Every structure is written in C-alpha cells, then in structure tokens.
Amino acid sequence: MPLLVSLARRARLALACTPLVAATAALAAGTPLPDVSMLAGACSNCHRAGPATSSPASIPTLQGFSEEQLRQRLAAFRAGQVPDATVMPRLMRALGDDEIAALARWFAQGPAR
Ligand code: HEC
Numbered sequence: 001m002p003l004l005v006s007l008a009r010r011a012r013l014a015l016a017c018t019p020l021v022a023a024t025a026a027l028a029a030g031t032p033l034p035d036v037s038m039l040a041g042a043c044s045n046c047h048r049a050g051p052a053t054s055s056p057a058s059i060p061t062l063q064g065f066s067e068e069q070l071r072q073r074l075a076a077f078r079a080g081q082v083p084d085a086t087v088m089p090r091l092m093r094a095l096g097d098d099e100i101a102a103l104a105r106w107f108a109q110g111p112a113r
Pocket residue numbers: 014016017020039040042043044045046047058059060061062070073074084085086087088089091103107
C-alpha cells in the first residue's frame with residue numbers, strides 16, 4: 001500500500017500509529033467514517049483505559065476530561081500551541097474540526113474502549 005507507506009513516512013510515526021494513519025488516509029480519500037470508533041481505536045493503542053499507570057510511560061490517560069477540555073487540547077496540539085508535545089501535533093494535523101469534536105465527545109463519555 002504505497003499511499004499508507006508514504007503517509008507513515010511523511011509523518012515519521014511509530015508503528016503504533018499505523019491504524020490512525022490508515023484511518024486518516026481513509027478520511028483524506030473522502031471515504032466517510034462509519035463510526036468514530038475507527039479513529040478512537042488508534043488513540044487507545046497509546047492511551048490505555050484505567051488509571052495513569054496503565055498507559056505506557058509518559059503517555060497520559062484520557063480520563064477525567066470534559067468534552068470541551070479535550071476538544072481544546074486536541075485543537076491546541078494541531079495549532080502547534082503545546083511546546084513540549086511530541087507525537088500529538090503530527091496526529092492532529094491530519095484531522096479536521098469534525099473529527100476532533102467527535103473524538104472529544106467519544107473520550108469524554110468514558111474511558112478509552
Ligand atoms: C503514538 C502514541 C499516541 C497516539 C496514537 C495518540 N496519542 Fe495522544 N498523546 C500521546 C503523547 C506522548 C502525549 C503527550 C503529548 C505529546 O508528547 O505529544 C499525548 C497527549 C494527549 C492528550 C493530552 C492529555 C493531557 O493530559 O493533557 C490528549 C487529549 C490526547 N493525547 C488525545 C489523543 C487522541 C484523541 C488520540 C487519537 C486521535 C491520540 N491522543 C493518539 C501519545 C499518543
């Protein structure tokens with residue numbers, strides 16, 4: 001799949017991000033997402049459910065945020081307004097306002113699933 005390979009290379013993302021790259025590639029190709037769970041599932045590769053200790057080192061869990069807090073945080077990553085961020089700005093740049101809003105709603109409704 002040359003498109004996915006080139007997307008992954010351009011984003012210089014770890015293998016863990018491949019599902020998200022695939023999902024955003026589908027978005028970029030104009031394919032409607034059947035469900036936000038497709039995008040959210042990629043987030044959960046890094047952001048595990050449960051208390052902070054359940055996520056890999058230095059990756060925060062997404063519990064305890066309101067929908068609006070999450071939406072603002074994700075938009076700030078995309079806008080490059082989080083100076084110490086590593087992977088999140090790259091991931092968020094691939095998403096539109098609608099996807100960010102849908103992800104914020106999804107993760108505000110409960111632990112990563
Ligand atoms: C490759 C691993 C990885 C993936 C995939 C990933 N994240 Fe992150 N996320 C991180 C890291 C690491 C941070 C800390 C900020 C940084 O370094 O970019 C973070 C930070 C965050 C934060 C801020 C949390 C806080 O405590 O301020 C939110 C919200 C977030 N991610 C949401 C998401 C969503 C939604 C997705 C799916 C679209 C996602 N992340 C996918 C690794 C990841």
